[in-house]
Amino acid sequence: MVSSLVAKRYAKALFDLAQEEDTLTPVREDILSLGGLIRDQADFATYVADPTIPEGQRDEAIDQLFAGKAHPTTLRLLKLLNRKGRFAELGAVCQVFEEMICDHLGILKVKITAAHDLSLEQLDNMKTRLSAHHGKEIEAAVETDPSLVGGFKIQVGDHIRDYSIATKLENFKQRVINA
Numbered sequence: 001m002v003s004s005l006v007a008k009r010y011a012k013a014l015f016d017l018a019q020e021e022d023t024l025t026p027v028r029e030d031i032l033s034l035g036g037l038i039r040d041q042a043d044f045a046t047y048v049a050d051p052t053i054p055e056g057q058r059d060e061a062i063d064q065l066f067a068g069k070a071h072p073t074t075l076r077l078l079k080l081l082n083r084k085g086r087f088a089e090l091g092a093v094c095q096v097f098e099e100m101i102c103d104h105l106g107i108l109k110v111k112i113t114a115a116h117d118l119s120l121e122q123l124d125n126m127k128t129r130l131s132a133h134h135g136k137e138i139e140a141a142v143e144t145d146p147s148l149v150g151g152f153k154i155q156v157g158d159h160i161r162d163y164s165i166a167t168k169l170e171n172f173k174q175r176v177i178n179a
Helices: 005-020 024-040 042-049 055-066 072-083 087-105 120-134 165-178
Strands: 107-114 137-144 152-156 159-162
Touching: 005 024, 005 072, 005 087, 024 042, 024 072, 024 087, 042 087, 055 072, 072 087, 087 107, 107 120, 120 137, 120 152
Parallel strands: 107 137
Antiparallel strands: 107 152, 152 159
């Protein structure tokens, strides 16, 4: 979770404006794309964080990269962050904005790590149980990790529930050693 007060303020302002303009969906899509770019493209992440780039030069780059592709509200955010010298906060703003959208829409993002590929039925059952437990729609990112031996881990926010065989074996080993 992001703790930057600056990021929270900008994300809240963007959320309020997008809600007022009824543009939450297109702005969310842009923000998800920007967050992905920062996370997955090292060059873009470096560019975003570089404080030595002059405001005018970055403004031109924003126009070249995003004009006509991003929603005007998203473009205004990018230019505002640039003008205020807060462009390095873009990744954090994207993360906080997505958290606000998910909360608004009743979506809970979870990460499921399984020892083997999950069938569609297994994934649906997990999502149904999680949805009933948390009272929200579940959006799951699924990964496989053979080192778990069997079972799975579920991460909801900062909490991890570990139902893996590897962890059960390690716990058993520790109990035997300490006995």
